[in-house]
Every structure is written in structure tokens, then in C-alpha cells.
Amino acid sequence: xxxxxxxxxxxxxxxxxxxxxxxxxxxxxxxxxxxxxxxxxxxxxxxxxxxxxxxxxxxxxxxxxxxxxxxxxxxxxxxxxxxxxxxxxxxxxxxxxxxxxxxxxxxxxxxxxxxxxxxxxxxxxxxxxxxxxxxxxxxxxxxx
Numbered sequence: 639x640x641x642x643x644x645x646x647x648x649x650x651x652x653x654x655x656x657x658x659x660x661x662x663x664x665x666x667x668x669x670x671x672x673x674x675x676x677x678x679x680x681x682x683x684x685x686x687x688x689x690x691x692x693x694x695x696x697x698x699x700x701x702x703x704x705x706x707x708x709x710x711x712x713x714x715x716x717x718x719x720x721x722x723x724x725x726x727x728x729x730x731x732x733x734x735x736x737x738x739x740x741x742x743x744x745x746x747x748x749x750x751x752x753x754x755x756x757x758x759x760x761x762x763x764x765x766x767x768x769x770x771x772x773x774x775x776x777x778x779x780x781x782x
Contacts, residue, residue, distance in 0.1 A: 639723035640679035641744065642771070643672040644712055647730040648686040648703045654731035655690060664733035665690055671728070674737035675766075676744055679722045682715050683730075684708060690730075706781035713774035723748065725769040732763035739765050 645668055647654070654664045662670070669692075672681055681695035684703060698711050716722050724744055728735060739757065747755040747768045754773070757765030769777075 639748070640677050640721045641675065642679050642712070642716055642722045642725045643675070643681040644684065644725055644727045645669075645672065645681065645730050646684045646703075646708065646727070647690070648684055648700065650729060650731040658733055662733075665730045666692075667733040668728060668730050668735060669693075671735040671737050671740070672726070675726060675740045680715070682712065684711060704781065706778050709774050709778040709781065712769075713771070713778065716771045716774065722771050725771055725774070727767045727769060729763070734764055735766065736764055743768060 647665070650665075657663055658667075672678065683690075683693050683695060683697045685697055685699050686703075687699060687701055696715065698715075700707060712725055712727075716725065724747055726740065726744070743755055743757065743765060746752070747770075752768070753770040755768040
């Protein structure tokens with residue numbers, strides 16, 4: 639089975655595109671992260687009116703995003719690929735994402751047949767959230 643990586647960029651802070659000490663921006667580090675987490679079916683950027691020019695994957699633009707919009711956009715993208723068993727959701731302004739931790743989380747997610755997984759106890763920005771695609775419609779309905 640494969641992974642759909644989803645990067646939320648619509649409300650990222652102003653530092654997401656600025657170079658950090660290593661020379662790469664937070665956004666570039668997130669791109670590196672999604673390339674190290676496993677076999678990708680694809681990647682999706684949820685962006686505001688403008689998107690970063692170096693994003694090589696699918697982009698959905700909106701002026702405003704609600705959680706319902708996020709779940710619906712992911713579900714509509716996933717509908718074309720029944721081989722996706724995990725949606726890995728991250729923000730573009732998180733330069734400290736740990737790909738080794740994410741790989742272990744994905745393994746546990748699959749082993750225990752979870753529907754949602756996150757790194758309990760860690761601050762936001764160190765690990766992704768992982769969602770089973772089949773629950774996206776239910777999550778969207780809860781947002782009404």
C-alpha cells in the first residue's frame with residue numbers, strides 16, 4: 639500500500655519560505671521529509687491564493703480553508719487511488735519533522751490498523767498526523 643502526503647501551506651507563518659541556518663527553508667525541509675517517509679502514491683499541497691514555485695506535485699488553492707475543506711480535498715484526491723492506505727498530514731512551516739519517527743509511526747499505524755495516529759507527548763511540528771483515507775468522509779461530516 640502507498641502513502642498520500644498532504645502539506646498544508648495556506649496559513650503558514652512568514653518564515654516557512656525563508657532560509658534557515660542550513661540554507662534550506664522550512665518548506666524545502668518538509669519536501670525532503672515527504673520524500674523520505676515511504677512509498678508515495680502522490681503529494682498534495684493545500685495552498686492559499688499563491689503557492690510556492692518549487693512544488694512539483696498537485697496543488698489545490700483556496701482563499702480560505704476550513705477543516706471540512708481540508709478533509710473534502712484530501713478525499714477527492716484519494717478517490718482516484720485505491721492503493722492509498724495512509725494519508726500523512728503535515729504543515730509547511732515545520733522544519734523539524736523527523737522522518738525516522740514518521741516511518742515508525744506509519745508502521746505502527748498499519749500494524750494496529752489504526753484510523754488516526756499522532757505522536758502523543760511531542761510538541762506540534764515534530765511528527766505528522768496519519769489518517770486512514772476511509773474515515774475522511776466521516777471527519778468531513780463531523781465538521782458541519
